[in-house]
Amino acid sequence: MRPLQGCRRQGIILGIVTLCLAAGWALQTQGGVSLLVPQPNINATVAQNILLSVEYSCKGIVSIEWKHVSSWGTNKIVEWKPGSYTNISKSYKDRVNTYENGSIQLLNVGVRDAGYYVVTITEELGTNIYGTIVLTVYEIIYEDLHFVAVFFAFLTAVSAVLVCCMWFCNKSVHLFQNKRDKLKERTAEEIELQTIEC
Numbered sequence: 405m406r407p408l409q410g411c412r413r414q415g416i417i418l419g420i421v422t423l424c425l426a427a428g429w430a431l432q433t434q435g436g437v438s439l440l441v442p443q444p445n446i447n448a449t450v451a452q453n454i455l456l457s458v459e460y461s462c463k464g465i466v467s468i469e470w471k472h473v474s475s476w477g478t479n480k481i482v483e484w485k486p487g488s489y490t491n492i493s494k495s496y497k498d499r500v501n502t503y504e505n506g507s508i509q510l511l512n513v514g515v516r517d518a519g520y521y522v523v524t525i526t527e528e529l530g531t532n533i534y535g536t537i538v539l540t541v542y543e544i545i546y547e548d549l550h551f552v553a554v555f556f557a558f559l560t561a562v563s564a565v566l567v568c569c570m571w572f573c574n575k576s577v578h579l580f581q582n583k584r585d586k587l588k589e590r591t592a593e594e595i596e597l598q599t600i601e602c
Contacts, residue, residue, distance in 0.1 A: 436462055436463050436464065436527060436529075436531065437460065437461070437462045437466065437525055437527045437531055437532075437533045438460065438461050438462075438533070439458060439459070439460045439506075439523070439525055439533045439534075439535045440458065440459045440460070440535075441457075441458050441523075441535040441536070441537060442457055442458075442459070443457055443537070444536065444537055444538065445537070445538050445540075446537060446538070446539050446540070447540050447542065448513055448539065448540070448541050448542070449541070449542050449543070449544055450513065450514055450515060450541060450542070450543050450544060451512055451513070451514075452512075452513055453509060453510065453511050453512065453513070454509065454510045454513050454517075454539065455507060455508075455509050456470070456507060456508050456509070456510065456521050456523075456537050456539070457507045458505065458506045458507050458523055458535055458537075459505050459506065459507075460505065460506045460525045460533070462525070462527055464527050464528045464529065465485065465527075465528045466485070466486070466525050466526060466527055466528070467483060467484070467485045467525075467526045468482075468483065468484055468485070468486070468502075468506045468523065468524070468525055468526075469482070469483040469523070469524045469526070470482050470483075470508055470521060470522070470523050470524075471521070471522045471524075472517070472519055472520070472521055472522075473519055473520040473521075473522060474516070474518060474519030474520070475519070476516060476519075479493065479495065479496075480493055481493055481496050481500060481508065481521075482496065482500055482502055482508060484502055486504045486506075487504075490502055496510075498511075499511045499512060506523060506525060513539070513541055514541065515541050515543055517539060517541055518539055518540055518541040519538075519539060520536055520537070520538055520539075521536065521537045521538075521539060522534060522535070522536050523535045523536075523537075
């Protein structure tokens with residue numbers, strides 16, 4: 405009886421080892437794609453060029469897809485296999501550059517480009533991994549800058565007028581004081597002459 409129990413134990417141990425190896429292989433296959441998003445939040449201004457940077461690693465062949473999700477809807481930007489084909493949407497035809505590491509560059513961004521950018525890396529066996537980048541686009545309002553420039557010019561002109569008025573008042577006061585002093589001197593001389601004559 406004992407030899408049977410030993411075989412049974414060895415069979416169970418062998419089964420567990422086989423199961424662990426199979427699970428490890430399955431996890432390794434699913435974990436064969438990894439994705440790094442170094443800058444998940446990007447702030448930009450209108451007309452700026454933006455790099456949506458990612459890095460993936462995979463043992464097999466992958467396809468890469470980028471989508472833009474915003475309040476205006478979801479748009480597919482580009483799909484490609486590195487070294488093979490690149491399929492860029494019509495609305496992004498002259499505005500997107502693709503890179504081998506999975507990154508894309510958006511040229512001349514506008515306010516409507518703000519939103520979520522979702523990258524999907526799909527391994528040839530069907531395993532997907534996702535990454536998201538949030539892009540915020542700020543608009544430079546030139547009317548505000550124009551208003552500030554005009555207001556600054558107005559303040560400068562007012563300051564110049566005030567400085568000229570102060571200079572004119574100062575000169576007038578000095579001229580008046582000089583005339584008053586000369587008048588006092590004449591009056592004093594006349595009084596002295598009158599006292600001498602008397």
